[in-house]
Structure formats: structure tokens, C-alpha cells
Amino acid sequence: MRHLTSHVYEWLEQGHITPTVANELYRQLSVPPNAARWRSLLAQLLQWSGALSFACGVIFFFAYNWQSLERMSKFALIEAALLMSLVSFVWLYYRSAAKRLVDPSHSLFGATLANAALLVVSLLVGGLLALVGQTYQTGADPWQLFAIWALAILPFAWVAGFDGLWLLLVGLANLSLGLYADTTSLWLDEQLWLCLFVVLNLTIYYGFVFLGSSSRRWHAPFVEYASSLMAMGCFTLLVCWMIFEPSDTKPLLVSVWVGYVGHLLFGFWWFRHKRLQVYPLALGGFSLITVGAALFTELLFRDSDPIGGFLLIGLYIILASTGLSAVLRRLHRQAKAGISPTQTPSENEELSHE
Amino acid sequence: MNQATLALSRFHKRAIVLVVFTTAALLISINWRIAQFEQLLQDGQVVRFALAPVDPRSIMQGDYMALEYAIAQEVRAALPEGMTQGQLLLTLDSQKVAHFVGIYRDQPKAAEQLTVDFRLRNHRVKLASNSFFFEEGQADHFSQAKYGEFRVNARGELLLVSLLDEQLQPL
Numbered sequence: 001m002r003h004l005t006s007h008v009y010e011w012l013e014q015g016h017i018t019p020t021v022a023n024e025l026y027r028q029l030s031v032p033p034n035a036a037r038w039r040s041l042l043a044q045l046l047q048w049s050g051a052l053s054f055a056c057g058v059i060f061f062f063a064y065n066w067q068s069l070e071r072m073s074k075f076a077l078i079e080a081a082l083l084m085s086l087v088s089f090v091w092l093y094y095r096s097a098a099k100r101l102v103d104p105s106h107s108l109f110g111a112t113l114a115n116a117a118l119l120v121v122s123l124l125v126g127g128l129l130a131l132v133g134q135t136y137q138t139g140a141d142p143w144q145l146f147a148i149w150a151l152a153i154l155p156f157a158w159v160a161g162f163d164g165l166w167l168l169l170v171g172l173a174n175l176s177l178g179l180y181a182d183t184t185s186l187w188l189d190e191q192l193w194l195c196l197f198v199v200l201n202l203t204i205y206y207g208f209v210f211l212g213s214s215s216r217r218w219h220a221p222f223v224e225y226a227s228s229l230m231a232m233g234c235f236t237l238l239v240c241w242m243i244f245e246p247s248d249t250k251p252l253l254v255s256v257w258v259g260y261v262g263h264l265l266f267g268f269w270w271f272r273h274k275r276l277q278v279y280p281l282a283l284g285g286f287s288l289i290t291v292g293a294a295l296f297t298e299l300l301f302r303d304s305d306p307i308g309g310f311l312l313i314g315l316y317i318i319l320a321s322t323g324l325s326a327v328l329r330r331l332h333r334q335a336k337a338g339i340s341p342t343q344t345p346s347e348n349e350e351l352s353h354e
Numbered sequence: 355m356n357q358a359t360l361a362l363s364r365f366h367k368r369a370i371v372l373v374v375f376t377t378a379a380l381l382i383s384i385n386w387r388i389a390q391f392e393q394l395l396q397d398g399q400v401v402r403f404a405l406a407p408v409d410p411r412s413i414m415q416g417d418y419m420a421l422e423y424a425i426a427q428e429v430r431a432a433l434p435e436g437m438t439q440g441q442l443l444l445t446l447d448s449q450k451v452a453h454f455v456g457i458y459r460d461q462p463k464a465a466e467q468l469t470v471d472f473r474l475r476n477h478r479v480k481l482a483s484n485s486f487f488f489e490e491g492q493a494d495h496f497s498q499a500k501y502g503e504f505r506v507n508a509r510g511e512l513l514l515v516s517l518l519d520e521q522l523q524p525l
Contacts, residue, residue, distance in 0.1 A: 067489050075388060079381060086377050090370055097366035108366070121377065128384060136391045136513055137483035139473060155376045159369045183475065184438070 006336055044111075051116040054085075055123045062131070071135055078131060082124040089117035109161030109216040118160045122153040122168060143179035146172045161217035170204055170223055174230065191247050194238045195256060201231035202263070213275075228280055235260060236287040240294040264288060276335045278328055285324040293317055394513055398505030399468065401444070402451045402518065403481060405500055418487040421502055421514075425454040426479040429472065432457055439473040441510050449522060451501065469510045482512050496525055 008025055011017045017025070033041075058081050062074065069077070092114035100106045108114070126149045133145055150172035157165040177200060181193045205227040211218035239260050247253045267284050271277045293313055300309035362370075404424035429442060434457070441458040445467050458469045473480045481504065488496055499517035503524070506512040516524045 075385075079385075082377070082381070086374065089373060093366070093370055093373075094362065097362050100366075101363070108369075118373065121373075125377075125380060132384060132388060132391075134487075137485065137487070138391075138513065139480050139482040139484070141473075141475070152376070152380050155372050159373055 044113075047113050047116055048111075051120050054081075055120050058124065059127060062127075074131060074135070075128070078124060078128050082121060082128065085117050085120040085124060089114055089121060092117055107216055109219070111162060111164070115160040115162040115165065118156050119162070119165055119168070122156050122165060125149065125152050141179070141183050143176045143183060146176035146179065150176060158217070161215075161219070163220040163222045166208075166220045166223045167226060170227055173200065173204075189247075191238060191241060191256075192252065194234050194241070195252065197234045198231050198238060198259075201227045201234065205231055225279065228283055232283045232287050235263070236290050239291050243291070243294045243298050260291075272331075276331065278332045278335055281331065282324075282328050285328070286321070289317065289320045289324065292320065391513060394505055394507050394511060395515060396505075398507050398512070400450050401446065401468070401470065401504045401506050401512065402449065402501045402522070403504065404451060405502060405517075417490050418485045419493070419496060419499075421484045421486055423479065423481060423502070425452065428454045429457075429479045430474075430477075433474065437474065439471070441469040442472050444468055444470060468506065470504075470506050470512045471510045482514050486514065486517055499525055 008017075008022055012019065012022050058078065062069070062078070092112075093108065096106065096108055096112060096114055100108060129145055129149055129152075133140060150169055153165070153169055153172075157169045174197070177197065181188075181196075205224060208218055208220055208224050208227070212220060212224070238256060242253060242256055247256075264284050264287075267280055271280045271284075293316065296313050296316060297309070300312065406422045406424045406426065408420055408422045425442075432454075437457075443455040443458040443461075443463060444452040445455055445464075446452055452470075455467060463469065470481065478484060481502075486496065486499075486502070496517055498519055500520045501518040501522060503515045503518055504512045505515055519525055
């Protein structure tokens with residue numbers, strides 16, 4: 001249906017049809033949502049707002065009643081909430097697993113009701129860990145809290161195969177690495193830390209890209225967007241930094257440049273020719289423009305006058321970005337036209353386990 | 355409940371078992387830690403550290419105050435380059451106030467000496483946490499604190515229990 005919609009838009013843009021005809025087309029072709037679909041949409045919305053309200057409610061309850069609650073009753077309350085969410089997860093998962101026996105197209109991965117309960121469980125685990133730390137003031141480093149939290153919810157994310165939970169996990173991993181770097185910054189130099197962020201996020205990204213193409217469990221587009229943005233951002237920053245201040249450790253310098261060029265080439269080949277995707281191409285392209293601008297700056301300003309140089313660099317950035325945008329637009333259209341819109345990963349894995 | 359719901363596939367059964375097992379393991383280990391902390395607060399040896407004046411701009415930060423200990427100066431002086439955590443060797447006087455002996459490195463210690471964990475973070479010596487939390491609006495009351503009272507166990511783990519005034523009376 002989305003495929004058709006974009007076609008109709010194109011016809012409309014190119015003046016092949018009038019808006020009246022387009023409206024008529026929609027009325028004739030589209031299936032109006034029936035009562036069941038409305039009900040399921042409303043149910044989904046209510047489920048999610050209910051789950052999130054519950055998690056927020058627990059947190060606000062604690063914040064408001066902090067002084068009037070005994071230590072033990074705080075722990076008891078949050079643990080009771082956790083157990084309640086666990087029980088509702090088990091019940092909901094059981095129910096939808098049973099539904100799957102009747103209707104094999106029903107998936108247990110993704111934004112299902114059971115996974116909403118599991119997300120609440122995961123958030124409450126973090127809440128409980130933070131509550132213990134806050135109550136006893138053990139002086140543990142903050143990165144430890146986030147690292148333990150991330151490890152604790154790893155099995156949940158694996159079971160759920162759900163974007164939101166993976167995103168929480170990836171966010172926690174990054175946060176705890178960042179805080180750890182902050183605590184022990186004396187040991188490694190900052191460029192090396194940036195390098196570690198690049199490696200972490202690239203590993204996560206390619207892991208999800210390759211596993212996600214064969215299994216629903218690892219299909220998490222938001223994680224892919226976020227981790228590739230983070231990886232490419234750090235990589236670009238690192239490379240620009242190395243242009244202006246080359247690292248004293250030669251192996252690091254060489255491996256960063258080789259890694260950067262290699263990653264761009266591989267990404268271009270993979271996402272342009274193997275599996276056309278515009279977002280990673282855009283990230284790579286804009287990163288390349290930034291690095292190019294940094295190189296230009298370094299070369300120009302080493303000795304000569306700045307005014308002409310600024311003009312040149314400004315011109316370069318404008319031209320390169322415009323060119324890249326044009327190419328990306330063309331590719332985007334090609335991607336929409338070329339591939340059938342219902343290209344979702346199969347459920348092979350889940351089936352093969354049964 | 356119909357027939358179908360009774361016979362889940364092994365895959366889904368395992369998923370449920372994994373989630374339940376993980377949650378149970380988490381709750382057991384967290385509650386075990388809580389029990390350990392409670393025991394420390396109840397049975398740990400009492401140690402008091404004299405407080406040092408802190409930069410007045412940073413001492414009161416909303417509902418908690420930043421603490422700096424008098425022995426921090428000596429600890430920093432004795433600390434070898436690059437060491438960020440370890441244990442302090444201390445002696446207690448008759449009022450259970452701690453005095454710094456040295457950095458503990460598994461050397462034999464006298465009967466009256468004890469060891470406590472410390473960390474060096476942002477050039478500050480931390481004994482457990484260096485913050486004391488209190489109810490909103492009690493800043494004036496707690497600003498007269500002269501000592502922090504801790505409980506420490508045989509392994510050197512310690513927790514802050516309360517703040518004391520000049521006469522070693524809890525605030």
C-alpha cells in the first residue's frame with residue numbers, strides 16, 4: 001500500500017493526475033480500516049502508554065515519598081512492582097505463544113504486549129540497582145551501575161528481540177563506557193577512547209545489520225540508526241582530530257586511517273551494490289565531506305592567507321553537500337522503486353527452533 | 355484455557371524460563387547485597403572521620419552536602435603516582451576517631467589497627483561516597499557537622515551512618 005502511495009504522489013508531482021483524481025484513486029483502492037483494526041491500534045496505544053505510565057509512576061512515587069518511606073519498604077515496593085511486571089510478561093508471552101501455534105504469522109518479537117512488560121521489568125531492574133546505590137551510598141563508580149544494568153537486561157533483550165529494549169541496552173553500554181573513560185582517563189589517551197567508541201558501535205551496528213537480515217530477533221532499525229550515527233560521528237571526529245593533531249603512536253594513527261578508509265569502501269560496496277540503503281550511504285558521504293573539509297583546512301592554513309581559504313572551503317562544503325544530496329535523492333527513489341516494500345526478515349530462526 | 359495454550363513449543367518455554375531465571379537470580383543477588391549492607395550498618399566497627407572544611411560554594415548542593423575528610427591531605431601526600439583505589443591503614447583513638455597510618459599493602463597490622471577501602475576520584479579521596487543526603491531545608495542543621503560516623507567490616511568495606519557535632523553527638 002505504501003508503495004502505491006508513493007507512486008500516486010509521484011504522478012501527482014509530475015502532473016500526470018490532478019488532486020481530485022488522486023483522492024478518487026485513494027477512495028477506490030484503499031481499504032478503510034475496519035473495527036478490528038481500530039481496536040487493535042487503540043489497544044496497542046493504550047498498552048504502551050499504560051506500560052510507560054506505570055514505570056514513570058513508580059519512579060515519581062519514590063521521588064515524592066522519599067522521606068516518608070522506610071528503607072525496607074522502598075525495596076519491597078519496587079521489587080513487588082518488578083515481580084508484578086514479570087508475572088504479566090509470563091502470562092502475556094504464554095498467551096501470544098499459544099496464539100502463534102494457531103497462527104504462525106503471529107510474531108513474538110518486536111513491539112508486542114509481552115515485550116512492553118519486559119521493557120518495564122528492565123527499567124525497574126535499573127531502578128532497583130540505583131535505589132540500592134542511593135540508599136547505602138557505597139561510593140561505587142557510576143559506570144558500574146550502568147554496566148551491571150546492561151548485563152542484567154541482556155537476556156531480556158535477547159528474548160524480546162525488540163527495538164526499544166536493544167536500544168536501551170546499547171545506550172547503557174555506551175554510557176557505561178563513557179563514564180568508565182571519565183573515571184580512568186589517566187590511563188589511556190583520549191584519541192584511543194574515541195577509537196574504542198568507534199569499535200564498540202561499529203561492532204554493534206554490523207552485528208545487527210548481518211544478524212538482522214536473517215532473523216526477526218535481531219531486526220532493530222532504530223538500533224542500527226543510532227549505533228551507526230554514533231560510530232560514524234566518533235569516527236569522523238577522531239579522523240579530523242588526527243588531521244590537526246596526529247597521534248604520537250604510529251600504529252594507532254595508521255590503523256585509524258586504514259580502518260576509516262576500509263570502512264567507507266566496504267560500506268559503499270555493501271550498501272550501494274549488495275543491499276541498497278540510503279541512510280548508511282548518507283552518513284558515510286557526509287562524514288567524507290567533513291573529513292575533506294578538515295584536510296583542506298589543514299593544507300591551506302599551514303602557511304597562506306585565511307580569507308581566500310575560507311571562501312574555498314565554504315564553496316567546497318556547499319558544492320559537495322549539494323552533490324551528495326542529489327545523488328542520495330536519486331538512490332532513494334531507486335531504492336523505493338526497485339525493492340518490494342514488504343521485505344522483512346524471515347522468521348526462520350524461530351521456526352527452526354520449534 | 356484451551357488445548358493449544360497447554361502445549362507451548364520448547365523454544366518459547368525456554369524463553370520464559372530464561373526470563374524468570376534471570377529475574378530470580380537478579381533479585382536474589384540484590385537482596386543478598388542489601389542484607390550484607392544492613393549487617394554492616396548494624397554490626398560493623400564504628401569509625402569516625404574528622405571533616406575538613408570544603409569550598410563553601412560546593413558544600414551545599416540542594417539536598418545533600420559534599421564531605422571532605424581531614425585525613426585526605428595526608429592520604430594524598432602518601433599516595434604513589436597512578437594509584438586510584440586501595441585500602442588505608444588506620445588507628446582509632448579513645449573516641450573512635452581515625453588517624454592515618456599509611457597506605458595498606460598487605461603488611462602485617464597491629465591488633466588495634468584497621469583497614470578501610472578508599473578511591474581517588476577527580477583528585478578527591480573518597481571514603482564510600484562523599485555525599486550526605488538529608489531532607490530538604492535542613493542544610494543549616496547539618497552544616498555544623500564536625501565528624502562523619504562510619505561502620506566498617508573486616509574486609510574494609512564501609513558505609514556512612516551519620517554526621518556528628520563537636521561533642522560527637524549525632525545531628
